[in-house]
Each structure stands twice: as structure tokens, then as C-alpha cells.
Amino acid sequence: xxxxxxxxxxxxxxxxxxxxxxxxxxxxxxxxxxxxxxxxxxxxxxxxxxxxxxxxxxxxxxxxxxxxxxxxxxxxxxxxxxxxxxxxxxxxxxxxxxxxxxxxxxxxxxxxxxxxxxxxxxxxxxxxxxxxxxxxxxxxxxxxxxxxxxxxxxxxxx
Ligand SMILES: [Zn+2]
Numbered sequence: 001x002x003x004x005x006x007x008x009x010x011x012x013x014x015x016x017x018x019x020x021x022x023x024x025x026x027x028x029x030x031x032x033x034x035x036x037x038x039x040x041x042x043x044x045x046x047x048x049x050x051x052x053x054x055x056x057x058x059x060x061x062x063x064x065x066x067x068x069x070x071x072x073x074x075x076x077x078x079x080x081x082x083x084x085x086x087x088x089x090x091x092x093x094x095x096x097x098x099x100x101x102x103x104x105x106x107x108x109x110x111x112x113x114x115x116x117x118x119x120x121x122x123x124x125x126x127x128x129x130x131x132x133x134x135x136x137x138x139x140x141x142x143x144x145x146x147x148x149x150x151x152x153x154x155x156x157x158x
Contacts, residue, residue: 020107023115035114039121039137046125049075054129064090064130071126072097079103080119086151090131093156097123102150108143116142116150123152133157 026034053074059067065088072083080103087096099116102108107115114120120137127135135154141147 016103016107020115023118035117038117039124042118042121042123043125043128044121046075046122047129048125049122050126050129068095068127068130071130072123075122075126080122081150083119083123087153090127090133090156093133093135095123095127095135095154096151097154098149098151100149102143104150105143108150114140114142114144114150116140116152119150120152124154127154 023038026037028034030037050071053071054067057070059070062070065085068088069085072085076082081099082101084098084100085095086098087094089095099119102116104115104119120140124135124137127133134157136157138153138155140153141149141151143150
């Protein structure tokens with residue numbers, strides 16, 4: 001007897017190879033516009049994720065930094081990377097997150113181009129949701145550029 005599935009499943013499983021293939025297809029087809037799409041997908045995803053996390057926690061009296069760290073820690077459980085907030089200074093428009101145990105590491109290294117674009121967008125989406133300010137990544141480090149880790153530095157747009 002087969003059971004017909006109704007509705008949308010809660011989780012979809014995609015191998016990292018397939019995910020990488022999707023990212024590569026975008027970049028190979030659209031060049032830097034493809035990178036922007038990956039970033040944008042991450043951004044939207046980060047905003048939705050942040051909204052969900054914040055709606056479930058009691059955040060009364062919580063500082064913006066604590067809230068940001070809590071959302072990042074929740075995102076860490078997804079397993080893309082262990083993201084560590086190294087600098088949090090939204091007043092000066094500067095935020096730095098270092099990616100440890102980064103799932104994209106081998107991809108960034110092997111393909112010689114940043115595959116961590118997705119997470120750059122993801123983190124910018126989280127901070128956008130929390131502050132309603134647009135942040136852009138700048139001087140972010142990546143294995144693809146010979147740096148010792150991938151890190152994400154965000155600065156507020158003027
Ligand atoms: Zn990278």
C-alpha cells in the first residue's frame with residue numbers, strides 16, 4: 001500500500017554536492033549576477049529565520065547584541081558553520097562574524113571562489129531583520145582568497 005503524501009514536507013534533504021551544484025550553475029550561467037542571486041537567497045532566508053527565532057523567544061529587555069548572538073547561535077544548529085560573533089558595533093555600522101567548522105570550506109578552497117556567499121547573505125538578512133538597516137559585506141575573508149578562515153564583515157549602507 002502506498003501512502004500518498006499531502007502537503008509540503010517540513011524538511012527537504014539535499015546533499016551538499018547537489019547544493020554546490022546549484023550554486024555553481026547560478027555562477028556559471030550568470031557570473032557575478034549569479035553570486036548576487038546566491039547572496040540574495042541567503043538574505044531572504046536569514047530574514048525569515050530570524051523572524052521565526054525572535055517570535056519564539058522572550059526578548060524583552062534583551063540588548064540588540066544578545067539578540068543577534070541568540071539568533072546566530074540558533075542558526076549554528078542548522079549545521080552550515082559554527083558562527084562566532086567577533087565584533088558587534090551596529091552604531092558604527094560594523095559587524096564581524098567568523099565561520100568556524102565551515103561546511104563551505106572545502107568548496108571555497110577547491111573552487112577557488114567564495115562559496116560562503118550564501119552565509120554572507122544569511123547573516124546580512126538576520127541583521128536587517130533586527131535593525132531594519134541594510135548592511136553590505138566588505139573585506140570579508142575567505143579560504144578562496146588564501147585567508148585563514150571565512151569571515152563575514154558587514155557594514156551599514158549609507
Ligand atoms: Zn569562503
